[in-house]
Amino acid sequence: MCGISGIVGPMSDYAVPVGQMVQAQRHRGPDAHAVYCDAQVGLGHNRLSIIDLHETANQPFHSSCGRYVMVFNGEIYNYRELKSRLFGHPFRTNSDTEVLVELYSKYGTEMLEWLNGMFAFAIWDKSERRLFCARDRFGVKPFYYAIHQGSLYFASEIKALHAAGVEKNIDQTVLADYIAKGSYGMPDESFWSGIKQLPGGCTLSFEPSRGQVELKSYYDFVSRVQHTAQLHSEAELKAAYHPLLHDAVSLRFVADVPVGFNLSGGLDSSLLLAFVNAANPDKGEQIEAFTFYTGDPNYDELPWVELLLEQEKNPLNRVKLSVDELPRLAEEVAKFQDEPFGGFPTIAYSGIFRQAREKGVKVLLDGQGMDEAWAGYDYYRSPASQSLVQGTKSPLTRPAVFEADFLGAGRNVSYPKPFDSELLNLQYRDIFYTKIPRALRFNDRVSMQHSVELREPFLDYRLVEFGFAQEQKWKIRNQEGKWYLRQFAQEVVPKRLSLAPKRPLQTPQREWLRGELRDWADSHIQQLAQRDFIRGSELSKEWEAYQKGLSDNSFYVWQWINLNIILNTNN
Template sequence: MCGICGFISKQNITLAQLKEMNDTMYHRGPDDSGEEIFDIKDGYQIGMAQRRLSIMDLSPLGHQPMHSKDGGISVVFNGEIYNFLELRKELKEYPFCSNCDTEVIIAAYLKWGIKCMDRLNGMFAICLYDRETQDVYLVRDRIGKKPLYYEVNDGNLIFASELKPIMKREGFHKKIRKDILSRFLFQQYINAPDSIFENVYKLEPGSILKFHQGEITIWKYWDIKKVYHEMSKKPVNDYEQAKAELKELLNKAVASRMIADVPLGAFLSGGYDSSLMTAIAQAHSKKPVKTFSIGFHEERYNEAKYAKEVAEHLGTNHTELYIDEEEMLGLVESIPLYYDEPFADSSQIPTMLVSALARRDVTVALSGDGGDEFFCGYNIYENVHQAQLLDGLGGLVHGVCQLPGFRQIGLEEKLSFRVRVIAGNRNRETKTQFGASNYITRANQMVMGEGLPCHFPIESTYQVPDWQMRRMLLDMDTYLPGDILCKVDRASMKYSLEARCPILDKDVMEYSFRMAHKLKYEKGNKKRILKDIAYDYIPRSLLDRPKVGFGVPLDKWLRGPLKEQLTDMCSRDSLKRQGIFDADFTADMIENYMKTGDGGPATGANYSKLSWSFFTFQKWYQTYMR
């Protein structure tokens, strides 16, 4: 729900300017808005604003900024606190005047201070101002479900749920960080704390930023590495015990996310995660849960028929909509309007479509996000497991290839692709991130100047010997918040729809760290325990099939209906004027891609993702930089 923005500044930012910043996020909260500015010490002013999507307590009592009874604490908040009713029982001494979770944040802070964040179970981006201490806090939820950007400029702090309000600030300097672009082209998203602009950052998941009289301090109150190691000291090895306890936690997580004063439904793809969340929701509902799925006429992308079978078995009130390519292409122009910085996960398009479909009937939708990362579901995890088994042999092959005679004849380049990948995987900081090196080479060659490495060179910080578990933790730190959750937040909020993810409940995440890894993965059986819980609700025959995912025909689009746009984007003259990309290399590579289509490893469809990343960057650039 909602979007927030504001500032702590010595500049004269007026209430009208703050409202203008806030209204750039109308889509995040069309039901209400509030803007206030207060004087604080040392010549600073604090402005706090919120756009409201009413979910809990639809009355004016839920209006923000919200203040404590004595006026000492002010809050603007985006998200949901799912355990607010439990916390409210512990905070009986506070004189509540509303039934919304925002007021519980105020009461909790007054009782426990900023450590109250340890007690909140939910998704949230919060700005809290304490008049007595003159402290201003920005807080983001543990896994990064809700976004929170901030700009640091000459002792001033500007914050917002999206980049648009920050860009709207008078005097904002749009200086692109060229050093992150190679990584963006390769990864297709920009991970926290980085953003596309200099001096603008994303607050990392599980973090608190404190602003006090011009000084900024940031720390983690929930860190994946630390929590994983703490929880794994209390292991659960018994399969039946783990299954029963996880099932109970999932039921509690779903039930708490079904509390809403507006219509609620569920995304249903027919896969294990969304099907399980829907099944549990239906078990907690007295009437058929409204479910939604998107279908595609191209068979290899279509999961709608499976979702329909699951819906029929569970007895949900199911709605499906078959989409053609023209409808998907129609959303391409809107991508930069709602994804404020370059974002190239093409599944954003079907995610927007299913969000639009759901918003016709509901304001809240449950999703199955997080199941793959926390319970070992992606195919890459199988590849990582195999790579670790072969790593010793790969090191030996690499050593032989470096001997003078073999090096001279280029032996390593003559090896098969798989052997070459295993042999070349020698960087201890990126052991689980192996892949096609020519993709990385081209991403680096496209951008002028030195940049950040395309991979995340941080794996030793996890101190986890098992590569599979290490890669899962890495994905929880990067791909999940930076790509998946960003994609769902922007796609759903485009239509003023709130998406809730029960698997990303604090207690579920922490319990998953206690479970012995063999309960999640055994002899190629990925997501083992989550599947078994799903089978308690849904016949195995309706679920067991290869993973499909939300795909779009990028190669067909880029060499078809989008070809003319892409051709214009890689004009050498325009690239030279832009001064970001190597004009000759980039133009040659993309022109060659558009001509060859389904060529070999050096050209062709293998580079549709790099070309799409370049395309989405240029669409963003045209929207915000011209």
């Protein structure tokens, strides 16, 4: 896990702006940093050493033939197996970085379909004077870019582009969609005007002589799931799925540094725990677990987590989110997020990575991805409920608080529906447009804020494709989501946990904003009320109603506070 950056185009000096980008992303890679400059290109890298800790694996990394130079963020989990495709190559390192650049040198873009991992990389072809970039299938690793003064600028984080001189202007359309619909933008967008994302499963090419960005998709998820076998019995499902799940978790332990994992009290964490220890049968006491809690029994999953670990050897690190610390932490996390983010749970999650780093654990595994692949959310079972926040019934947003001219920049947000099944279309939306992209962005920033690598074994593309492709009866039965996983889990975790209902991983955000944090919230809301795109009287009315308890969600109140913090932070 690292930070990449670069500039390609007609510049006289790349070292200074690329150096500024490297400095802005120093938290992403504190172990080494370097800049490569040549005619028409400057590449920067911040390294968080995970595989092959020796300095010979530092980047920018040059191919053995000398034609290519690469900066790479992420991990290629199956890089050892891929070495067989480079038979006879005299490897200089034991890194996945070298395997990646040599695969490209020998096979070109064909090698993308062989990669199992999370990645965003850029390769400069010295011969063709051409930059080639790619991002993993689901966009686990970030890649932002902009055309500025005729050159292509790219980086792992938006702040690096701003540090190099790219203009800092909010994208009014994306912001209006967020305020009105709760959308966090489309896969190719950011909240900043002129700054784009390379969508997951896509490549980017840029030749300075032409000055145009060329995007291509290399991952056809729809076609792949349509050609994935639908199995007809629990025995068949288990025979196919169990080895995939075991392999996906085992691969995420490829590292030369300590690896731990995050736990909540739900089904997904139960499975993660079971397969973490199955992959490491004699190392349970060395693989540490981390969980957060707030001290509120109405929300905390700590008792469930402790129950999960009752018969296991894994040490448990309990990380408390204190209401007294929250105002400071909210400001701190905002500086690393660069864009609106997901409220108090994201802030609590940040504390897990802080503690992991303090204990010397540089890699954490997480259970993201099961709900989307196996239809775990409540609205999958109730099509009339389309809320993207689990467990709420009232409207998520309050657009009437904002001036009509401001909201007029927004769109009628809609998503592709490539399948005949409404359930599959909802799952597809969540994987590529809403739930997963949002969570991955939040989580990448809070993990890298503390220089810790986050790995998502359940987002192994083989697992996602397999689960997504199965018939609805294996996902939803008797108004219960993830039905097959619950049956499967009874063999590996206590029955009382595998049958537990889906619970949103939450904090007392709603109560704290009405109670202990009311003055803090009011301060931000009053600041926001002074901005020219706000209808002050309407804002006051909604805020007063919220304080009286007339809402079952705090999403829109967090929007107001978060927006004010982001605007203040980026002035």
